[in-house]
Amino acid sequence: MKSIKNTSIIILLITLVSCVKEVPNASNYEPQVFISGFLLDGSNYVNVRIQRTVPVDITSSEYIPNAQIAIYTKNSNGENTLLTYDFNYFNRTYRSNNMVVATVGNTYWVEIELEDGTTYTSDEEILKEEIIIKDVEITNDYNRVIFSDPVDDTNFYLINYRFYKNGRLALEVNNLTNDVLFNGNDNATFDSTEFFIDNPDEVRVTIANLNYNTYQFYFNQFEQLESQITNSGSEDDPSQLFWPPPANLTGNIINTSDNTKALGFFGIQSSSEFIKSF
Amino acid sequence: MNANIKKNFELQPSSDTLDEVIVTSENKNKSQVRKVLTGVNNLSAAEIKKLPAFFGEPDITRAILTQPGVSSVGEGTAGFNIRGGNIDQNLVLLDEAPMYISSHLWGLFSVVNADAIKGMTLYKGGMPARYGGRASSVLDIRQKEGNTKAFKGEGGLGTLFSRVTLEGPIVKEKLNFLMSGRRSYFDIFFPLIGGELENTKLSFYDLNTKLTWNINDNNKLYVSGYFGADVMKLEESPEEEAENSDGASGSIDFRWKSSTATVRWNHIFNHKLFMNLSGIYSNYTYKFISKNDNGGIIPSGQTFEWGSGVQNWIVKPDFTYYANPNTTMRFGVNGTLYQFNPAELSNVVDNFTPEDLDKDKGLEIAPYYEIEKTWDKFTMNLGLRYSWFGNIGPNSVATSHPDFPSTVNTITDIKTYKKGEVIKRYSGFEPRVSLKYDINDRKALKLGYNRNYQYIHLMSNTAAALPFDIWKPSGIHIKPLEVNQVSGGYAYDTEDATYNFSVEGYYKTFSNFVEYKEGADLFINENLETQLLPADGYAYGLELAAYKNKGRLTGNFNYTYSVSKRKTTSKFKEENINNGGYYPSNYDRPHLLNLTANYDLKEKWDVGLFFTYQTGRPTTVPTGRLSFDGNPYLTYSNRNAYRIPDTHRLDISFTYTPEGNADTRWQSSWNFGLYNVYGSPNAFSVFSTFHGDQLKTFQFSVFGAPIPFITYNFKF
Numbered sequence: 001m002k003s004i005k006n007t008s009i010i011i012l013l014i015t016l017v018s019c020v021k022e023v024p025n026a027s028n029y030e031p032q033v034f035i036s037g038f039l040l041d042g043s044n045y046v047n048v049r050i051q052r053t054v055p056v057d058i059t060s061s062e063y064i065p066n067a068q069i070a071i072y073t074k075n076s077n078g079e080n081t082l083l084t085y086d087f088n089y090f091n092r093t094y095r096s097n098n099m100v101v102a103t104v105g106n107t108y109w110v111e112i113e114l115e116d117g118t119t120y121t122s123d124e125e126i127l128k129e130e131i132i133i134k135d136v137e138i139t140n141d142y143n144r145v146i147f148s149d150p151v152d153d154t155n156f157y158l159i160n161y162r163f164y165k166n167g168r169l170a171l172e173v174n175n176l177t178n179d180v181l182f183n184g185n186d187n188a189t190f191d192s193t194e195f196f197i198d199n200p201d202e203v204r205v206t207i208a209n210l211n212y213n214t215y216q217f218y219f220n221q222f223e224q225l226e227s228q229i230t231n232s233g234s235e236d237d238p239s240q241l242f243w244p245p246p247a248n249l250t251g252n253i254i255n256t257s258d259n260t261k262a263l264g265f266f267g268i269q270s271s272s273e274f275i276k277s278f
Numbered sequence: 279m280n281a282n283i284k285k286n287f288e289l290q291p292s293s294d295t296l297d298e299v300i301v302t303s304e305n306k307n308k309s310q311v312r313k314v315l316t317g318v319n320n321l322s323a324a325e326i327k328k329l330p331a332f333f334g335e336p337d338i339t340r341a342i343l344t345q346p347g348v349s350s351v352g353e354g355t356a357g358f359n360i361r362g363g364n365i366d367q368n369l370v371l372l373d374e375a376p377m378y379i380s381s382h383l384w385g386l387f388s389v390v391n392a393d394a395i396k397g398m399t400l401y402k403g404g405m406p407a408r409y410g411g412r413a414s415s416v417l418d419i420r421q422k423e424g425n426t427k428a429f430k431g432e433g434g435l436g437t438l439f440s441r442v443t444l445e446g447p448i449v450k451e452k453l454n455f456l457m458s459g460r461r462s463y464f465d466i467f468f469p470l471i472g473g474e475l476e477n478t479k480l481s482f483y484d485l486n487t488k489l490t491w492n493i494n495d496n497n498k499l500y501v502s503g504y505f506g507a508d509v510m511k512l513e514e515s516p517e518e519e520a521e522n523s524d525g526a527s528g529s530i531d532f533r534w535k536s537s538t539a540t541v542r543w544n545h546i547f548n549h550k551l552f553m554n555l556s557g558i559y560s561n562y563t564y565k566f567i568s569k570n571d572n573g574g575i576i577p578s579g580q581t582f583e584w585g586s587g588v589q590n591w592i593v594k595p596d597f598t599y600y601a602n603p604n605t606t607m608r609f610g611v612n613g614t615l616y617q618f619n620p621a622e623l624s625n626v627v628d629n630f631t632p633e634d635l636d637k638d639k640g641l642e643i644a645p646y647y648e649i650e651k652t653w654d655k656f657t658m659n660l661g662l663r664y665s666w667f668g669n670i671g672p673n674s675v676a677t678s679h680p681d682f683p684s685t686v687n688t689i690t691d692i693k694t695y696k697k698g699e700v701i702k703r704y705s706g707f708e709p710r711v712s713l714k715y716d717i718n719d720r721k722a723l724k725l726g727y728n729r730n731y732q733y734i735h736l737m738s739n740t741a742a743a744l745p746f747d748i749w750k751p752s753g754i755h756i757k758p759l760e761v762n763q764v765s766g767g768y769a770y771d772t773e774d775a776t777y778n779f780s781v782e783g784y785y786k787t788f789s790n791f792v793e794y795k796e797g798a799d800l801f802i803n804e805n806l807e808t809q810l811l812p813a814d815g816y817a818y819g820l821e822l823a824a825y826k827n828k829g830r831l832t833g834n835f836n837y838t839y840s841v842s843k844r845k846t847t848s849k850f851k852e853e854n855i856n857n858g859g860y861y862p863s864n865y866d867r868p869h870l871l872n873l874t875a876n877y878d879l880k881e882k883w884d885v886g887l888f889f890t891y892q893t894g895r896p897t898t899v900p901t902g903r904l905s906f907d908g909n910p911y912l913t914y915s916n917r918n919a920y921r922i923p924d925t926h927r928l929d930i931s932f933t934y935t936p937e938g939n940a941d942t943r944w945q946s947s948w949n950f951g952l953y954n955v956y957g958s959p960n961a962f963s964v965f966s967t968f969h970g971d972q973l974k975t976f977q978f979s980v981f982g983a984p985i986p987f988i989t990y991n992f993k994f
Contacts, residue, residue: 019982025975030901053902061905244739247797
């Protein structure tokens, strides 16, 4: 696949005399807290992870125990209710001791207090409706999902493809899209064209209907992942001429102790799945 | 003298050395003593051509970058930055028509052919009231008018492209023309290289034209035009096509073009009152066609066309009144109708909903008056410009909940405006004041103050501007940019005017910059305002310049110290960049030093040198890492908290001019040399990526080696 960025590379590498050399990293370590978790529609346990960033040359991760976590909801009448604050910390993850029931149309958020007293909260997000997936087409050129895009709503989707072969997960692909190109289309299509697998036995496609700030988190994550892949591979754009400033993995988390944006997300999202066997 | 006398003299700019006749004059070409305005630089076509050039091709943008106070984010990037301003704050005029793109090939070459121009003036400090619409500078480029007496031509055969200019009379001394064109041809070698390049098209061309009609002694009509285009087309090779199961081929076709047209009527009412009435059209469009390939644009491999652009229609009557030898007045009005087309998507496969974003329209009307008056030792240029801007319908504008940061989820209402309805209006006075005190005829002190409003904004979130960045007018969500600048200076000429010296300082404030939220997604975004942040800023600096105008060695030296900072001012603290603190702009490069020299070696040889040293530009670097979904990710420093290494470069060129042929009038010269003589690997960016689990840091240089060049130039 070619791209505009690759076009620029042709210009840079063929027309010009460019060069890349390795240099020492001259930056200083600045620790930050990263929170990740989500609440799905229906009845589910809630999982939350909290970690502290480490220096760039350290390969292990540092997870933060002893945090207090609470999930809140607001119904359509504007009444707030504490859903649960009963979490157990095990294997780097906080897991609710009871299942939490989430209802489409209601608003949810998380509040977290660390041992040192720093507090965080996620944006209040509405649980959106499930997306109806109508069909999935798998060819050698594209993996297509056909679904009904809601009318009169701006939607943001995380689309996950899992390909199974001989009873085992052989390939997993995540794509992110908004509905600019197919808004309100009852037979909207989305094609994933980057990764393929020959003759899968089964494919499972999940569409998560996200809120904007959670989408923004995934957007930043995908951008960073893509830049890491393209910059370390052969189709690189090392110039970063046409890249925006690097974005931190911020989503919908606010540090309420100092009222600044914090790393991470707590997504409120509905999810629908379609399974097709071959 | 007992009557008014009018005589026309035609002067041709030239860099030739005349040995047979020694011309002596008080050459004050670079003197700042006579000019009342601060921060004005003139460059003639001949001077531009004397500079050592990238690939041997004279280039006006690179020539501008040799002037004090002018910088860019890096080598090979589009546009230039003046005294802490963004590239969209420069009004680039070609025969009065605004240009919306300044470069071919993503920033490598200027869109304007140096052969076609007479000269240019850069206003970066004191700006006359007749100019407006941009906040930081005006680059006024004037095309040649064409020779009135004889047919002439000039051109060059270069490494990357060739150019030819023809001019002459159609009706002698009555109607004359100029035509100048360039075409690149390096892509003809791509099939020889093969591989991915085999089916690649990569080229540009441009054409400058002008027609001058001397109707009579009191009336003159000028018609000029420009057309330039870049083409990039990538097609899958047969091998890649064969890999596709259905044999379908993929391609990306990307092209952008710029065109302008100016009609100017010059009328002399009497020996005191002159008028220029101009009608101007300017157009910039780009188109992207993707076939069976996502082109990196949309996350879905489909066939589609995407187009965007900006158009201007301008009418401007300008009057000049010479009240007496010491008093000149100018007055007039500028009227500009803008149309911005943010995105037109069309396509071609099923289930794809064509999406056209609403066109933005704006009307700017700006009457002005300026007076320049000289007393014995004191000169002043006073001006007042009043600008009115209306963002006009039809359009739909979203309203967000006032208590939350603006996102698509906080939109509460969408209001529709009818055709011609004023959605939002802004207006303001723009005073311009320049004062000069002559200590004597070789020394002068200057002081100036300017206010400028800018009602259109380039939406660009990348280190280097892209051809497909879009423009947006001010409206409900975007306020006009306001810049106030105070500048002052001292100019000094040596007794025989061999040397000119100047020192200038400035302080600027910027209100209502457009900044971008972290991770902003600007592509075909119907609610672009949700990605923007308001920002303020300031810039200050000191510029020192010295010129040597006479002798075998000529040239100039300039040094600039400058600071350019900004901060976002959202009322929602959590979305402000760097928590609302000041941070350096992308082009904040405090130390900037340029040295240009030309030496007349002997009869047929000239040598030119250019050296530049600049502080590295600010950058944002990784300061930590985390793990998510099994992959390592980076966390970053505050915006622009670090700097890439400083850069420096030396260019050299030699010009050999053999004896011309007197019979054929054919004159030729060879220009050859080295760009980046000692191969300085100047850092354009420093970036970090994961290689496995380990983070590695790299430095990228656009020009990491010397680039030899040779060009054959001719004229007849």
